[in-house]
Every structure is written in structure tokens, then in C-alpha cells.
Amino acid sequence: MATYELPELPYxxxxxxxxxxxxxxxxxxxxxxxxxxxxxxxxxxxxxxMRQNDEWGDVKGVERNLAFNLSGHVNHSVFWENMSPDGGxxxxxxxxxxxxxxxxxxxxxxxxxxxAAKGVEGSGWGLLLYDHVSDEPIVSMAENHQNQTPxxxxxxxxxxxxxxxxxxxxxxxxxxxxxxxxNVVDWDDVAERxxxxxxxx
Numbered sequence: 580m581a582t583y584e585l586p587e588l589p590y591x592x593x594x595x596x597x598x599x600x601x602x603x604x605x606x607x608x609x610x611x612x613x614x615x616x617x618x619x620x621x622x623x624x625x626x627x628x629m630r631q632n633d634e635w636g637d638v639k640g641v642e643r644n645l646a647f648n649l650s651g652h653v654n655h656s657v658f659w660e661n662m663s664p665d666g667g668x669x670x671x672x673x674x675x676x677x678x679x680x681x682x683x684x685x686x687x688x689x690x691x692x693x694x695a696a697k698g699v700e701g702s703g704w705g706l707l708l709y710d711h712v713s714d715e716p717i718v719s720m721a722e723n724h725q726n727q728t729p730x731x732x733x734x735x736x737x738x739x740x741x742x743x744x745x746x747x748x749x750x751x752x753x754x755x756x757x758x759x760x761x762n763v764v765d766w767d768d769v770a771e772r773x774x775x776x777x778x779x780x
Contacts, residue, residue, distance in 0.1 A: 581620045583649070585613050586656055594664040598759045600748045611743050612655040615724075618648030650724035654704055657734045657772075663765035670766040674773045681715050688718070689761060692736070695720045696757045702741040705757070707769070708732035709776035716773065733776040736769045 588608055593601035622645035629635055669685055670678065682688035688707075695718050696705025703722040710717045710732050721728045738760055745756040 615651030666763040674770040707736035
């Protein structure tokens with residue numbers, strides 16, 4: 580039985596148009612995300628066989644595949660929920676207070692996050708993470724799905740900047756895609772994730 584499963588989208592493929600078109604959402608969710616789920620499950624199966632046989636062969640490569648594919652699965656699972664056809668606007672409550680305290684305001688946070696997402700070298704993600712060591716939100720980025728991301732953090736808001744996330748619609752204009760992302764951000768989802776992460780002991 581598969582350990583990881585592809586979550587359903589919480590809205591129709593075309594629900595985020597005109598910011599992200601239906602064909603991108605269909606391919607991105609059904610093909611790319613499914614691929615990461617399949618890859619993570621395959622890596623777990625291979626590791627189980629290695630343990631049973633006590634034969635470790637290319638364990639380094641298999642562990643690398645698990646990290647890549649499982650991180651892809653986790654990031655995408657947050658990404659779908661971070662967006663809504665009713666998104667956009669501004670955050671409120673404790674999340675807004677935290678962005679004000681730690682970034683100097685919502686606009687300053689958006690500027691920082693956008694710069695990180697636009698500045699990813701190659702494929703990767705822009706990330707708002709909750710750092711459980713310092714007990715505060717931080718902006719970060721990931722190359723691929725997992726490289727350069729701090730350990731001990733919880734994702735709050737993530738933006739996929741792999742070319743498959745935008746190229747059919749925006750071609751090589753990643754910046755326009757990042758700017759339009761703010762029109763579909765579901766701040767209620769981000770706030771819920773912030774409240775849960777910040778309340779962890």
C-alpha cells in the first residue's frame with residue numbers, strides 16, 4: 580500500500596484563471612505532483628528491500644531520491660492549499676502582526692518573498708517558513724524542492740517557480756507570474772498554518 584497519496588485539488592483546474600490557467604493546473608497537479616508521490620513511494624519501497632536483504636548498494640542515491648520527491652510532495656500539498664479563487668487582498672490578525680513585527684509590514688514581506696522567489700537559481704520555490712528555533716517567520720528559498728532550506732521549519736506559504744508551474748502561460752517571464760501569485764493567495768490558509776506552527780511547544 581502506498582505511503583503517500585496525491586491530494587485532490589480544493590478547486591477546479593480553471594478556478595485560478597486568469598492568474599494561473601487550467602492547463603497548467605491540470606498538468607502540474609496530475610502529472611508533476613503525481614510523479615513526486617510515485618517517486619517517494621518507490622524510494623521507500625527500495626529502502627525497505629535494502630533493509631530486508633541487508634544490502635545497501637546505492638543507498639546514498641535512494642536517500643537523495645526520497646528527500647527530493649518527498650519534499651516535492653510536501654511543498655505541492657501546501658502550495659495547492661495556499662491558493663484560492665477567492666484569494667488576494669491582505670492578511671489580518673496575528674499573521675499580519677507577525678509580518679509587521681518581523682518584516683516591517685505586509686508590503687515589505689511581499690517584496691522580500693517576491694525577490695526570493697524571482698531570484699531562485701534554476702528550479703525551486705519561494706518560501707515563508709516558521710522557524711521553531713527563533714520562534715518567528717522567515718523568508719527562504721529552495722533550489723529543486725529541498726536544497727538550501729533551513730531545517731526545523733514549517734512551511735506557511737510556498738510558491739513553485741519551477742518552469743512547469745508557469746511556462747505555458749508566462750513563458751520565461753517568471754516575474755509576472757510571481758507578481759500575479761498575490762492575487763490568489765489564501766491568507767486564511769496561511770494564517771491557520773501560522774497559528775498552528777507558532778503554538779507548537
